[in-house]
Amino acid sequence: MSCCNHTHGVAVGCCGTAETASEITPDQWAEVHAVIARHKDTPGALITVLREAQDVVGYFPPELLDCIAEGMNIPASDVFGVVSFYSLFSLSPKGRHTIKVCTGTACYVKGIREVINRIASEYGIREGETTEDRRFDLEGVRCLGACGLAPVMVVGDDTHGAVSADKVLELLKKYT
Numbered sequence: 001m002s003c004c005n006h007t008h009g010v011a012v013g014c015c016g017t018a019e020t021a022s023e024i025t026p027d028q029w030a031e032v033h034a035v036i037a038r039h040k041d042t043p044g045a046l047i048t049v050l051r052e053a054q055d056v057v058g059y060f061p062p063e064l065l066d067c068i069a070e071g072m073n074i075p076a077s078d079v080f081g082v083v084s085f086y087s088l089f090s091l092s093p094k095g096r097h098t099i100k101v102c103t104g105t106a107c108y109v110k111g112i113r114e115v116i117n118r119i120a121s122e123y124g125i126r127e128g129e130t131t132e133d134r135r136f137d138l139e140g141v142r143c144l145g146a147c148g149l150a151p152v153m154v155v156g157d158d159t160h161g162a163v164s165a166d167k168v169l170e171l172l173k174k175y176t
Helices: 026-039 048-056 062-072 078-083 106-110 112-123 168-172
Strands: 006-007 011-012 095-102 136-141 153-155 157-159
Touching: 006 157, 026 062, 048 062, 048 078, 062 078, 095 112, 106 112, 112 168, 136 157, 136 168
Parallel strands: 095 136
Antiparallel strands: 006 011, 095 153, 153 157
């Protein structure tokens, strides 16, 4: 099943118009089409399709939203509405590693703001942004539930406690 013809990084739109080259690879398009085919006849499966498609591509460029809308036979405005409503979904590219820094009271008191400032200064990003090379996303979260480790941050699936502004850059070097 294919809602669009995507080959060699150049897509021909669902309406037959040529689209600009996409960052989505032909293999990723094939996976997205398989996701749509698996769920297109299941009522209420849009969020499942969106979650799985984001796992494949990493975010939702416009051509992916259009393809999902056509494949699921849902208006594109409805698909955009769901993606833009839930914070789980992203309309912009994400980094390979997400840095979540705890901004809860215990971490704040023990210096997480200095850690955030050091990361922001080194990589040129603020909370909620992605580095230009897509290496890192930086997110401030209200509480990671690990106050005993304060100040704490999570990089991907790794939890780091007692982080300091002096040591955080060395810690981040292992994430390439």
